[in-house]
Amino acid sequence: MSAENHKADQDLVVGLGATGLSIARFLKRQDADAIFFDSRDEPPGLDELEKIWPGADVRLGKESIPDHVGRLITSPGVEDSHPLLKNARNKGLEIVSDIELFAREAPKPFVAITGSNGKSTVTTLLYFMCRADGRSTLAGGNLGEPALDLLDRDAPDIYVLELSSFQLQRTESLPAQVALLLNVSPDHLDWHADEAEYRAAKYRVFKDADAAVFNRVDEEAAAKSAHCGRVVSFGPDAPAEDQYGVREEDGEKYLACGDTLLLSTRDLALYGAHNQLNALAALAAGDLLGLDMSAMLQVLVEFPGLPHRMQFVARIGAVDYINDSKATNVAAAVASIESVEGMLVLIAGGLGKGGDFSTLAGAIEGKLRGAVLIGEDAEKIAHALDTVMPVHFAENMESAVHMAATCAQSDDTVLLAPACASLDQYDNYMARGEAFIEAVEALRR
Numbered sequence: 001m002s003a004e005n006h007k008a009d010q011d012l013v014v015g016l017g018a019t020g021l022s023i024a025r026f027l028k029r030q031d032a033d034a035i036f037f038d039s040r041d042e043p044p045g046l047d048e049l050e051k052i053w054p055g056a057d058v059r060l061g062k063e064s065i066p067d068h069v070g071r072l073i074t075s076p077g078v079e080d081s082h083p084l085l086k087n088a089r090n091k092g093l094e095i096v097s098d099i100e101l102f103a104r105e106a107p108k109p110f111v112a113i114t115g116s117n118g119k120s121t122v123t124t125l126l127y128f129m130c131r132a133d134g135r136s137t138l139a140g141g142n143l144g145e146p147a148l149d150l151l152d153r154d155a156p157d158i159y160v161l162e163l164s165s166f167q168l169q170r171t172e173s174l175p176a177q178v179a180l181l182l183n184v185s186p187d188h189l190d191w192h193a194d195e196a197e198y199r200a201a202k203y204r205v206f207k208d209a210d211a212a213v214f215n216r217v218d219e220e221a222a223a224k225s226a227h228c229g230r231v232v233s234f235g236p237d238a239p240a241e242d243q244y245g246v247r248e249e250d251g252e253k254y255l256a257c258g259d260t261l262l263l264s265t266r267d268l269a270l271y272g273a274h275n276q277l278n279a280l281a282a283l284a285a286g287d288l289l290g291l292d293m294s295a296m297l298q299v300l301v302e303f304p305g306l307p308h309r310m311q312f313v314a315r316i317g318a319v320d321y322i323n324d325s326k327a328t329n330v331a332a333a334v335a336s337i338e339s340v341e342g343m344l345v346l347i348a349g350g351l352g353k354g355g356d357f358s359t360l361a362g363a364i365e366g367k368l369r370g371a372v373l374i375g376e377d378a379e380k381i382a383h384a385l386d387t388v389m390p391v392h393f394a395e396n397m398e399s400a401v402h403m404a405a406t407c408a409q410s411d412d413t414v415l416l417a418p419a420c421a422s423l424d425q426y427d428n429y430m431a432r433g434e435a436f437i438e439a440v441e442a443l444r445r
Contacts, residue, residue: 009070022146115182179209185331272339308433325433333419350420
């Protein structure tokens with residue numbers, strides 16, 4: 001919606017922080033009229049907002065919608081149950097995300113990528129693949145720069161967006177050139193009303209897409225994407241013609257498209273079987289974009305992965321230490337565990353977000369030497385695991401790493417795969433990962 005169409009009504013921006021500030025910058029460029037709201041008395045970004053919008057009308061801690069507001073633009077962290085949003089729905093006001101605004105204004109095609117796990121890795125892979133093909137590319141959204149800030153830069157040939165379920169739930173129009181859904185497993189159940197709502201938000205990525213990529217183990221994703229002009233699947237099995245998967249020949253596994261062997265999995269720089277799926281998803285999306293296959297494969301050979309995602313930290317005393325702090329839900333932790341060969345000691349814990357830890361037990365039985373648990377939901381994880389392995393508790397990451405090192409034997413792996421969010425002890429998963437790295441490095445001293 002252009003500024004001319006809603007100038008008579010004010011926009012109410014709900015939630016500051018990085019996304020809220022990007023919305024402010026966007027609206028300022030649009031010469032819009034806006035009010036800014038945050039329920040916190042001292043939200044982050046107030047000083048920055050004053051620079052962007054001198055004299056901005058900021059309302060803190062209140063939960064009533066001012067007169068003349070015609071639309072609410074929300075930051076991803078604002079829950080649907082928030083009284084302000086309930087009030088807006090009762091009044092029939094439009095509630096949109098920053099991604100909705102981006103989709104309405106983007107001057108060039110974009111790719112929309114979502115999934116419970118792996119979306120940052122695939123977004124980054126596809127970004128590098130597009131650039132390797134010679135296309136100017138900007139990436140952002142839930143990863144890196146907020147989407148609306150990308151519109152303040154010279155228009156590229158293509159945008160690559162990582163999208164969260166929070167963003168998708170409030171996005172009505174998303175005409176992506178390619179929409180990609182990696183996987184769906186229970187997550188963010190502390191934000192969504194239930195798993196059904198969470199899944200529905202993820203499937204919205206296909207709503208207006210020209211083409212789609214989905215994991216073929218997800219039958220519902222196949223149905224939700226069937227209306228798209230062209231649909232390509234990926235999976236861990238041997239693929240049909242024009243689909244992507246893994247083939248085995250002479251005892252060696254290969255990424256493949258149909259019968260065509262593309263790359264030995266041994267040559268993939270990314271660690272773990274789950275990253276084979278991420279690589280296949282990126283290849284499928286790149287195929288739909290018409291990217292050069294040799295350029296894409298070179299990216300897979302060279303790209304080692306993002307920090308805090310199955311990141312090899314060190315080998316100390318014949319024990320490997322791997323940082324997968326980004327494994328913030330149970331499904332991600334299970335994928336991490338299954339990717340490690342041999343026995344391991346698991347460090348897990350934090351804020352569980354309503355996750356079911358019982359599924360961890362099946363993945364780890366017979367594979368784990370033990371578990372060291374930290375954080376607020378350590379007891380809940382222990383209840384799920386203590387029948388299948390020794391469980392230890394630690395006050396902090398330094399103690400956890402020390403305990404894990406003591407428990408580990410020669411050629412074992414100590415794996416940080418928390419299965420939880422980090423906010424009970426750390427600012428974010430990155431800070432948690434850095435704490436793990438520092439604790440591992442301290443073992444050398």
